[in-house]
Amino acid sequence: MSSIFTKIIAGEIPCYKVAEDDNFFAFLDINPNAKGHTLVVPKKEVNKLFDLEEDTYNGLMHFARRVAIALEKAVPCKRVGVSVVGLEVPHVHVHLIPLNSMNDIDFKHKVSLKPTEFEEIATAISSYLN
Secondary structure: OOOHHHHHHOOOOOOOEEEEOOOEEEEEOOOOOOOOOEEEEEOOOOOOHHHOOHHHHHHHHHHHHHHHHHHHHHOOOOEEEEEOOOOOOOOOOEEEEEEOOHHHHOOOOOOOOOHHHHHHHHHHHHHOOO
8 A cells, every 4th residue: 555655746645845856755744843844755665764775765865955955045944954753654754844943853843834835835945956
């Protein structure tokens, strides 16, 4: 059975897409820790980070770096934090979270955004990905 992320990549479930290439996909987390919280996933569904082939792992980190740099330009923050937990969805995903305090990385801390805010953030991040 496909993961929710595979369904998002396939367009079966809507998302606020930030970036995409042949192998990777980035989109806003709909239950964000902070404004701009982005998920970066490989298109190939693999459950655990360290089960990725080395080229895919390195490609994921390279892609996530590009997205993080754009995210930091689009969303004012002290830095972009990175977390890979992998328990909630059985599909490798990297959390990129704009940080202004340690609470922003705490997954118990959530913010609410309107659909228009998600759209504006996704567009802003995408605009810096050149």
